[in-house]
Amino acid sequence: MKVFLSIIGALFVNYSVFAETPEVKGTRIAQQVKAYNTGFIGESSSMKMTLVDAYGTKTERLMDGIGLEVPEDGNKFIMMFNRPHDVKGTKMLTWGHKDKDDDQWLYLPSLKRVKRISSRTRSSSFMGSEFSYEDLGSQEIEKYHYTFLKDSIVGKDAVWVLQRISRKKSGYSKEIVYISKKMHQAVKVEYFDRKNELLKIGTFSDFKEFKVGDKTFFRPSQIHMKNKQTKKESYFVVLSRQLGVKHANRKFSKNALK
């Protein structure tokens, strides 16, 4: 009898798997990735971004960041700019949201003022780099339509290849995301412009392992963004990073930016 039920059960399970559409499977994988990455509590990091123009000239940017996990909504994070020196002391606070546009505030030390800003220009360049605010901002799964494309291999990593299309206004018509099955992190993203032509390729590498409680998280220490249309490129290098940091929620208030 048990054997019979097991066979029936297995058939149902297999049937349900076979019945899974690419959209359902893509969404399920995205949710699985999110669940894997939930529980990091908070984050502190310092970063260097190097801009390389079409002639090979390099320019550097330095910044620090702190983040707070908000399980019931999008995460909150603050980016503090250190270099170039004219933006030193500028801070950008973002409250990510699942079902609406992010909230953003900018603290400008020259004006000694916190300014509420629109997060609608998400596709704009981040500090003149090949990264856009959209690339570095909150990427809540509720903001995208996912479609599973295929299983594949990138380097030594077995990956899921998903297509994601933003539900909100975006600088991209679509993104093809390669997610490591082991690390549950994107290792490569292809960005397509609004004319559906390949615009940029982001490559995520030098993953570090972090333990928070009984969970293990992987985070890339380097992101290389190559613009295939302008030939410009940018490198985002994480110089130091801590996960599991318990930041007070108050730090992520606009009143605390000054």
Add this chain to the structure above:
Amino acid sequence: MKNKLFKSTFFLFVLQGLVLAEDSPWSSLGHTQFEYRRFVNERDNDQFSSGLTTEQFKENVSFLHRLAVKYQSGMVKAQFSGFGRLDSRDKERNFLFVEDFYTSIFFEGEQYFSAGVGHRVYNWSAMEAFHPTDIINGRNLDSDVENFEKRGELSLELEYSRGDNQFKLFVWPYPAFNKYPSSKSRAGTGVSIEDHALANSSGLQTERWQTGWGFLGNFNILDADVSMHWIYTYDRAHPLIGYETQTIFGNVLPTGNLKSFYGLVHQFGGTISRPINELMVKLEMVYRDYVNADNIYTTNGIRQFESHGEIAFGLEYSIEVESLGHDVTLFGEVNTLTGLKEEIALQTSVFQKDLLMGMRWNFNDANAKEISLISILDLDQISEKAIIGSYSQRLDDFWKLKLGMRYYDAKDENGISSGFEAYHEDHLVYTNLIRYF
């Protein structure tokens, strides 16, 4: 005076050097700016042509050093920020402004308490050019009319914050005075104002220690940033210019030097900023209830401080120029004074009923190139307007270049100028070379 300023500016450099050590609880930022400005036209206002004043310089070369230093260790925070300016020709543009110079102790967790004392600059306004809420600090009236440089106000401050809600209580015991343009400055009226007086219900006060109070609450309500305040202090944003008086044989006659009078006021108001779809919407409203003071013999007749309201409304809209990768931010603001006759409103504020339209064109490139253009139109005096434009770009990690122009279309009136009249024929172009550290 110049020697003192050199010492002060040198002090800023030394202070900066002290905080360069790494792993220090100190941090600093600031810049040194070389400015060349040239006025396009000769001055031909009445004060100048009637010989009330001396030569007004057609061009200036100035040097400005600005520094902000922060210290934080344990439960103690301290901050200094200020700037010194040296002008090659107008010695009255040589001064040191202390903006912040305060220390506080704090207890931080999910709740935050702090108690602090020192000089502070308050920028509570949410607007680009019209700032109804900002009446506290003394200001340099020889700086940009849409954003005057401010002098720190001596303050005692208590703060309690929890989540996104913040409550602050203030005591302001020693009002900072405005700095007026010198008689040689093109930003002025050709008349120097160096004396000041505080006016309250007991008349004019000779004692500088006069206690003011304030409360500020900041909240996030339904996605809107809401700020509310009550202030009881001397209004530095709307002074009356005039003379003290004496009565001789029953006649009230002006006496002494031209003075700036600051009225004691209760100000209630606040700001709201909220994104609505593609727009950032801002509203700022205050009501100023002046404590009755004696009549003041102003340059426009005998007057009292008159209670009034001020409302400013602003919109901001950002668009992406996809083909170029540029961002353009368009913004508009309108303000109006309520409860005042037109001629009184004209004497009360530079902006009485004005419309601002502006644009910032950001190239989004590695050099942060940006073009900014603002026009301000007086809706009561359509002939009066200002057009302010600039282009800036980073030269490298440390240097930045800014080229700009300011054009004023303002009437030439008799008497001490009101509103934009002070800027009659004061169109100028300037070049700033800025070195950040």
